[in-house]
Amino acid sequence: MTESGNIRETPPEETVRRFLDALGSGRVLDAIDAFAMDAVIRDARGKEHRGIRAIVEFVNHQRSGPLRAEEIVNERDTVIATVRSRTGGREERARHTYTIGGGRVRSLRIEPGGSPHPPGASPR
Secondary structure, three states: OOOOOOOOOOOOOHHHHHHHHHHHHOOOHEEEEEOEEEEEEEOOOOEEEHHHHHHHHHHHHOOOOOEEEEEEEOOOOOOEEEEEEEEEOOEEEEEEEEEEEEEEEEEEEEEOOOOOOOOOOOOO
């Protein structure tokens, strides 16, 4: 999609931040645009959603309220985010692990709870 070799690719953590900001503010089309056509989401229940059509369906069926990234950490070829959301009056926390390629999300794994840092590790 890049027309010139002089254009810089968006940093992976910024791709994730833009996705979460779009999703949290209800801009679903902008959120979906962050994904590669052949991307995969593994949701908190372990179900895989492969390809942009399945991802569109997954995102459209999510009924979470406001979404907020607490922390976003870039670790080599992955980005890990701790995300809080409010669903049905209940606050939930999830760990999102993203793989980014070509400026787009290639994969997203969602796990309930957690922090992007293993116990005892400090942020970089």
